[in-house]
Amino acid sequence: MIHRVLRLRLRQANSPLSPQALLCRLKGIQQHRVRLASGKELKGLTGMGAEQRALFATIGVEVPTPRLLAIAP
Numbered sequence: 001m002i003h004r005v006l007r008l009r010l011r012q013a014n015s016p017l018s019p020q021a022l023l024c025r026l027k028g029i030q031q032h033r034v035r036l037a038s039g040k041e042l043k044g045l046t047g048m049g050a051e052q053r054a055l056f057a058t059i060g061v062e063v064p065t066p067r068l069l070a071i072a073p
Contacts, residue, residue, distance in 0.1 A: 009059040022055060029064065 006019035017025075029052060034042045045066050056063045 006059060013058045015058055017055075022059070025055060026052060028052075031064075031066075 003019040006022060010017055010019065010022065015022075028046065029048055030046050032042075032044045032046075036042065043066060045064065048063070053063050
């Protein structure tokens with residue numbers, strides 16, 4: 001289902017990418033959480049390049065931010 005939605009949105013945006021190619025370009029974006037021995041938790045999000053940010057806009061999805069991820073279920 002996700003591939004169908006991605007394919008539709010990519011076509012609507014006249015993008016030459018396939019859903020697989022899109023996901024391949026976005027797969028490097030990761031959220032990291034580390035819990036220290038003291039109990040403190042550190043969180044971070046890998047940086048994104050301009051191309052990755054543009055791809056989110058192409059498919060109509062908000063660019064993930066640490067704040068956005070904090071409120072996600």
